[in-house]
Amino acid sequence: MEIDIETSSDRFLSPEGSRDYKHEERLRPNNFDEFIGQKRVIDNIDVMVKSSNMREQAMDHVLLSGPPGLGKTSLAMLIANSLNSELHVVSGPAIEKKGDLAAVLTNLQPRDVLFIDEIHRMHISVEEILYSAMEDFRLDIVIGQGPSARTMQIEVAPFTLIGATTRSGLLSNPLRDRFMAHLHFDFYHAEELGKIIQNNSKKLDVELKDDARLEMAKCSRGTPRIANRILRRVRDFALVEGKSSIGSEHVKKSLDLMDIDSSGLDRMDRKILTVIKDYYNCGPVGIEALCATLAEDRSTIEDVYEPFLLKEGFVLRTPRGREISQKAKDHLVSIEI
């Protein structure tokens, strides 16, 4: 069997890597009322923000974890807003030198929020700078080398660090321990996605029929970013066809064009299932061998695709590797791959 290895991970990549970035900004929730779902996370944040405002001190550091596109960056923006503070955004892997992070930290004003995205990919030498900054609002900088080396201490304004990660398991223990709250984002239920789609259809000025909204919510992989992306494509489709109101028939045609099936799986998801089925006799197969066959980066498979396949029970993780379930086999038969 010949396998086409081209990926469609564009659907899931972080906003910075996506050409939909600007549109994404437009659909971001502007206030907590527009931030749908994730009740446990929001309940915790609500108390922390209120307490910080009452104390007039910096909010405790928070670690936000969960698969891409579930709202970590959006929530960080809302938190900074509610604290009436400035948000400084940096990407973990982009900070190459200790001095870069030291410069960011020393520029913070009291109660500012520093958001470090992909914090699990920060260089360890850079990360060490954070330890004393988070705990004592102080930087310990070593100047020089060998016997003449001296430690210099620089004060940092009391700030809040919000770390975002798709893989909290990869965080070092000293860093993880310095976050006072660890909040995990779960995939969204279809009703929640339906609400998000409804709100955003108003922002995009399109009229959606109920069945269209439900169909979109069902195929959005539990992920608001994907729901938004499908919504925009469906809007384009209806516009080109000259329809003022969007029904499920438009949704079905758009999903077809986007190569998304009735369970919300895309080409890469199906490819993962097909490779395990055809090349590895339904598994088990080790993650390294699987990624080599797919010619795909391990972290992309583990961070972007696998969480949803596991959650929906298409893929099973066993001590000997990944297997596909009966549900996956039935699904592949039903879509005739």
Ligand SMILES: Nc1ncnc2c1ncn2[C@@H]1O[C@H](COP(=O)(O)OP(=O)(O)OP(=O)(O)O)[C@@H](O)[C@H]1O
């Ligand atoms: N709870 C929510 N309510 C409404 N819209 C949401 C919610 N969560 C996310 N979104 C929408 O999904 C888009 C993607 O969310 P966001 O960029 O915050 O995800 P993320 O978790 O930071 O992803 P990544 O890990 O890739 O950086 C946002 O632009 C926003 O429109």
Ligand SMILES: [Mg+2]
């Ligand atoms: Mg983000």
